[in-house]
Amino acid sequence: MDSAADAAKAAPNFAPGGSVVYFDGLSSRRRLVAIGLADRLEIREAEGAVVAWPYADIRRADSAPGVLRVSCLSAPPLARLELRDAALAAELAAHCPKLDENRVDGRSVAGIVGWSLAATLSIIGVVLFAVPLAADRLAPLVPQAFERRLGDAGEVQLKAMFGGRVCKSEAGQLAFSKLVNAVREAAGLDPSVQSAVLATPVPNAFALPGGRVYLFEGLLKKAESPDEIAGVLAHELGHLKHRDSIRELLHNSGSSFLIGLLFGDVTGSSAVIFASRSLLTASYSRDAERNADSFAIEIMHRLGRSPRPLGDLLFRVTGKESNSSFSILASHPLTEDRLQRMKDEDRPPSGPPLLTATEWQSLKSICRPGAAL
Known part of the structure; x- marks a missing residue:
C-alpha cells in the first residue's frame, strides 16, 4: 500500500499542452x-515521447514579457521550453533552484565591466607594445620580392x-x-633604386618599399641649392x-597586412592600408625620422x-606650409x-659641388x- 501511494505521488501530473511550446534543439519545428x-x-509530445530535464540544470533564457523561456544544461544547446501560462510558469520556477544562476545581476554586471576593462587594457597593450615589437622583428624578414610588389601597388x-x-x-x-646617383652611391645602395619628380605643388618627398623615391615639384621649387635636395634624397634613402615603410606598415595595419602577406593580397587591402596610412600621412615614427636624419647627415x-x-629647407617649408596635411613635416620631429x-x-x-649651376x-x-608625361 505504501509503495503504491509513493508511486502515485511520484507520477507527474501533466498539464495541458496548449500553453507550452518546445524546441528540441535539433530542428526548427x-x-x-x-x-x-x-x-x-x-516534457511529453503528442507522439508520446517523453523528455526529462533535471530541475538543477534548468536555466532562465531571454524571453518576451509574459513568457517564461527556459533551457537545460544537459539538453542540446538550442533546446528551449516556453511557458505562457503564468501559474504554470510560477510552479515550474518554484521547482528550479538555479533558474536565475546565469542572469545578469549587479555582481555579474561588475564582473562584465571588469573583464571588459581588462580586455580593453590588453588591446591597448598589444597596440602600444606588442605590435611595434613584432613589427621591428618581422620587417627584416619580409622578402625583397614581396616588398617590390608592394612598392608597385603603392606607386x-x-x-x-x-x-x-x-x-x-x-x-x-x-x-x-x-644627383640621385651621387647620393645613392654614397649610401651604399645598389643601382636598382628608382627615382622621379612628380608634377604636384605639394612640398613633399616619399620613399616607397622596393627602392622607389619620389620628389614632388612643390618641394623642388622651395629648394635654393642642390645640397638641399641632396639632403632630402639622403633622408628618403635612409x-x-x-626598411621603415615595411616596419610602419606592419605597425599600423597589424594583422591585416600579415594576412595579406600570407595570401598574396598586395593590390587589395594591404595596398589601401599602405596608401591611406603611409602615403597620405607620412606616418613614420619620430625615431625612424631621427634615424633617417642621422643617415642623411652621414x-x-x-x-x-x-x-x-x-x-634650412625644412625650416623654409614649415614656415610657409605649417598647416598643410601633406607637408614633409607631418609626424616628424x-x-x-x-x-x-x-x-x-x-x-x-670638402667635396666638389654636386651639380653645376647649369645643371x-x-x-x-x-x-x-x-x-611632364
Missing part, C-alpha cells in the same frame, strides 16, 4: 507539449592621388639622375635602407657637403630641433610646361 512536475521536469596609388604626371625634361632628368659628410642645407641638429653637424665643404637650373625646370 515548433512543438506543442504537455509538462509534468515530479522529481524532474518531464599606382601614389600616382593616382597626385595626377600621375612624371616630370621628364631631358636636361632636368639628366641633372636629377646625376628610410629605404632601414651621407652628406661622405659627399664632402654640409647637412645644414637640409635643415620639431623642425627647430632638426635645424639645430643640422647646424651642429655643419662643416665647410641645377635644369633640375629646377624639370617640370616646365610640356615636360
Whole structure:
C-alpha cells in the first residue's frame, strides 16, 4: 500500500499542452507539449515521447514579457521550453533552484565591466607594445620580392592621388639622375633604386618599399641649392635602407597586412592600408625620422657637403606650409630641433659641388610646361 501511494505521488501530473511550446534543439519545428512536475521536469509530445530535464540544470533564457523561456544544461544547446501560462510558469520556477544562476545581476554586471576593462587594457597593450615589437622583428624578414610588389601597388596609388604626371625634361632628368646617383652611391645602395619628380605643388618627398623615391615639384621649387635636395634624397634613402615603410606598415595595419602577406593580397587591402596610412600621412615614427636624419647627415659628410642645407629647407617649408596635411613635416620631429641638429653637424665643404649651376637650373625646370608625361 505504501509503495503504491509513493508511486502515485511520484507520477507527474501533466498539464495541458496548449500553453507550452518546445524546441528540441535539433530542428526548427515548433512543438506543442504537455509538462509534468515530479522529481524532474518531464516534457511529453503528442507522439508520446517523453523528455526529462533535471530541475538543477534548468536555466532562465531571454524571453518576451509574459513568457517564461527556459533551457537545460544537459539538453542540446538550442533546446528551449516556453511557458505562457503564468501559474504554470510560477510552479515550474518554484521547482528550479538555479533558474536565475546565469542572469545578469549587479555582481555579474561588475564582473562584465571588469573583464571588459581588462580586455580593453590588453588591446591597448598589444597596440602600444606588442605590435611595434613584432613589427621591428618581422620587417627584416619580409622578402625583397614581396616588398617590390608592394612598392608597385603603392606607386599606382601614389600616382593616382597626385595626377600621375612624371616630370621628364631631358636636361632636368639628366641633372636629377646625376644627383640621385651621387647620393645613392654614397649610401651604399645598389643601382636598382628608382627615382622621379612628380608634377604636384605639394612640398613633399616619399620613399616607397622596393627602392622607389619620389620628389614632388612643390618641394623642388622651395629648394635654393642642390645640397638641399641632396639632403632630402639622403633622408628618403635612409628610410629605404632601414626598411621603415615595411616596419610602419606592419605597425599600423597589424594583422591585416600579415594576412595579406600570407595570401598574396598586395593590390587589395594591404595596398589601401599602405596608401591611406603611409602615403597620405607620412606616418613614420619620430625615431625612424631621427634615424633617417642621422643617415642623411652621414651621407652628406661622405659627399664632402654640409647637412645644414637640409635643415634650412625644412625650416623654409614649415614656415610657409605649417598647416598643410601633406607637408614633409607631418609626424616628424620639431623642425627647430632638426635645424639645430643640422647646424651642429655643419662643416665647410670638402667635396666638389654636386651639380653645376647649369645643371641645377635644369633640375629646377624639370617640370616646365610640356615636360611632364
